[in-house]
Amino acid sequence: MRFWGWGDDAHAGEGIPPHAEEMLARELDLPPGGSARVALEDVRLRDPALPAAALAALRAVCDVRDDSEARVLHAAGKSYPDLIRQRTGDAEQAPDAVVLPASHDEVRAVLDACGQHGVAVVPFGGGTSVVGGVEPLVADFAAVVALDLSRLDRLAAVDERSLTAVLEAGVTLPEAERLLGERGLTLGHFPQSYEYATVGGCVATRSAGQASTGYGRIDELVLGVRMAAPAADVDLRAMPASAAGPDLRELVVGSEGALGVITSSALRVRRRPEEKRYEGWMFPSFGEGAESLRALEQAEASPDVARLSDEEETRLSMALAGSGGAKGAVAGAYLRARGVAGGCLAICGWEGESADVARRRFRTAGLLREQGAVPLGRSPGAAWAHGRFHGPYLRDHLIDRGVFVETLETAAQWSGLFGLYRAVGAALRGALGQSLVMCHISHLYPSGASLYFTFLARVEREPLEQWRRAKSAATEAIVANGGTITHHHAVGRDHAPWLAREVGDAGIAALRAVKAELDPAGIMNPGKLLPGSG
Secondary structure (H helix, E strand, O other), X not given: OOOOOOOOHHHOOOOOOHHHHHHHHHHHOOOOOOOOOOXXXXXXXXXXXXXXXXXXXXXXXXXXXOOHHHHHHOXXXXXXXXHHHHHOOEOOOOOOEEEEOOOHHHHHHHHHHHHHHOEEEEEEOOOOOOOOOOOOOOOOOOEEEEEEOOOOOOEEEEEOOOOEEEEEOOOEHHHHHHHHHOOOEEOOOOOOOOOOOEHHHHHHHOOOOOOHHHHOOHHHHEEEEEEEOOOOEEEEOOOOOOOOOOOOHHHHOOXXXXXXXXXXXXXXXXXXXXXXXXXXXXXXXXXXXXHHHHHHHHOOOOXXXXXXXXXXXXXXXXXXXXXXXXXXXXXXXXXXXXXXXXOEEEEEEEEEOHHHHHHHHHHHHHHHHHOOOEEEEOHHHHHHHHHOOOHHHHHHHHHHOOXXXXXXXXXXXXXXXXXXXXXXXXXXXXXXXXXXXXXXXXOEOOOEEEEEEEEEEEOOOOHHHHHHHHHHHHHHHHHHOOOOOOOOOOOOOOOHHHHHHHHHHHHHHHHXXXXXXXXXXXXXXXXXXOOOOO
16 A cells, blocks of 8 residues: 555546536635655654564564565554655654564464563554554554564355354455355455455454445454464354353454454355445435434334435535536436435445345335435446545545545434534534535444544644644544544544543453453553553
């Protein structure tokens, strides 16, 4: 992946359409030109500080790289602050080396060597974290290494009768789908980071996919897990259910590398869908659309993909899609005639056997019509499916143009969802001034839903301070209005200061006790998950 952005040059995605760029320049008061970025050879690195004895011990275990390119590529994730630092050539916090074990036993040996020599360890999968989760903080240790899991890349076992697959942590999600697809199976986990995210990274961060309303979040798919911790291995075999005390899988899932290194997971899989049908619907307002989705979910009639954009996100999405001209005029007339012009776009998708898709879609469509939604056909769904992983590429283009662009997500009970929506939007607008603040619902539950915000503004002279101001204001609003500090992006470094507000002091103490037991020297991913840990 490019060190300063998303993807690689061969898959850079399309830029911003000229009419959309003009709209953004006008509404955000953008200056002409854009931002520059440095070349790889111009990135600033501190000298590696890994002690010779530690380096020798690690090289006796597995491949070790300490060249500049490897260190820079493992110096950060893909959050806005990460990208700003990388683009300006600041990789001073790059790891001192990158270790590449190829098995659980080699991971175990790496942890032993690092514990013996006082070296911090940062597990690294696809490097897609947007909350500072893979930033290599050295804390009080002699050095820090990135433990790259890309060589743990096997489909280790498949139990087709039980619909269970064991995947090693470094398998990317596209490769997981390819390997499972050869057996007619799917994991069905498609986050926006799909192209580069790894199975282990998803399990470590409690990831949610774009079809998780139908398939379930990753934590619902984990049946068993294996983790190498500095003190001992944690090996929890696959079980459909158990009453044997608290579910220890829940301590590993979402542990973010702070307890140990997840090396493999046993996951629930499904038969590969025979048909995928995505289509668009338009609601008069975000409130009416959200109420309709609540009714669908509580009636057990939700589609597998259920995504509702608010008015602002719908407007910008149409601009980016190029909805002007004669075709746009016809579409506008159609929406006005049905009372939903200026409304909110929903994408609904069903996956499975063709007959089941038709049956479920018929029921859902009937309920949507009863609730005032207007069908738009398959074209909006096809457009969404085509561009469902393009958001990170678009972000790079926006940053190139001098736009501050960031996302955050939360979730709340249905009864408090709109109060949370309004409070976070107001906090962001207050922190940023002239800005575009957009939101969509993308994951449904009987008791509530997620809110995913995207916000844009003209970049200021101190972009990291601008980011901190917006992030703090939004998160304070989330906590004050009953939302979770993170629905699927994990805690990382960015959310750690607010974790106690969600789980309480006793919860933090319990997590610290588990970490002290499994990682007594504290070498695992310092500064992440737990506040004040690095």
